[in-house]
Amino acid sequence: MIDLDDTDRALLRALQGDGSAKASDLGRAVGLSQPATWRRVKRLEDAGVIAGRRVVLDAAKLGFGVTVFLGIKLATKGRVSLEDFERAVSAIPEVQLVQHVLGMYDYRLKVVAPDLSDFERVLRRRIMTLPGVGDVEANVLLSEEKRPLPI
Amino acid sequence: MRELDAIDRKILRFLQDDALISAADLADHVGVGAASCWRRIERMEQSGVIRERKVVIDPKALGLEVEVSLRVTLDKTQTDAFDRFIEAARDVREVNEIQTFLGRVDVRLNVLARDMAHYQEIYRTRILALPHIADIEALMLVANVMTKEALPL
Secondary structure, three states: OOOOOHHHHHHHHHHHHOOOOOHHHHHHHHOOOHHHHHHHHHHHHHOOOEEEEEEEEOOHHHOOOEEEEEEEEEOOEOOEOHHHHHHHHHOOOOEEEEEEEEOOOOEEEEEEEOOHHHHHHHHHHHHOOOOOEEEEEEEEEEEEEEOOOOO | OOOOOHHHHHHHHHHHHOOOOOHHHHHHHHOOOHHHHHHHHHHHHHOOOEEEEEEEEOHHHHOOOEEEEEEEEEOOOOOOHHHHHHHHHHOOOOEEEEEEEEOOOOEEEEEEEOOHHHHHHHHHHHHOOOOOEEEEEEEEEEEEEEOOOOOOO
8 A cells, every 4th residue: 555645635536526637737726736746646546546547427328227236145155156156247248346245145236227127137037047146135226426535 | 319329339338448548549449530539429428428537546545445335224204314314424424325225225325444443433433323224234345346337338
């Protein structure tokens, strides 16, 4: 882990607010020259603090009206390797996110679909047929709010 | 909103895969001129199909090693339970995601903490103090297996 000073943290907060901010604007916001800002952002990228950049699309406007989060419990732990399950579930196009968790479920999935009947089809044909799947709980996303990280 | 055509969708697929792809490379890949490619992207930004460009920050690199998904059931006999709960949850600095659901879970909070002691402190002093909680279950993140979040366009 690299040491971050107050200026690094201010930069990260600014970038979190506006991911497409130019180095000149960022520099002005934190009181640095453009080249100095650029060097700091580069250092944060090299150290993995800035892990990447992403284009966020509007799922609903692209025809994916339904987002469902699934909790999955594996029925046959040990017999089927976790890697097999993870590889298979990650290859389903509708699956957006796969997290290995500890608690009443083993995995947390985010799935998108055009509507609920399409979702049901993905659930029955693709997800319930995965190796080792036991209990599945589905919750349909109604609203989502991302908050800034505590930097 | 103007319908998206096959070229627009192709542009979005490449952008989902690599947000930093240069306009020239992108135009090459989808087989249109750079100016036309640029106009299409601008149009999709204006119509909100492209919502934003985001910087992905790794919480672990900031020393936030513990990530817990708290699945909350609210006491729905209180008419304003959702609003009051969410409003109060916004004031908890360590909560970086608030989602509401139709299903067994009403609200999910994503909580980030430095370590288990820090998590326990947040949980006891901030989370359990939130209004109208009927039940809470926790799922602790072991590993992000896949986080592409690429829509199947």
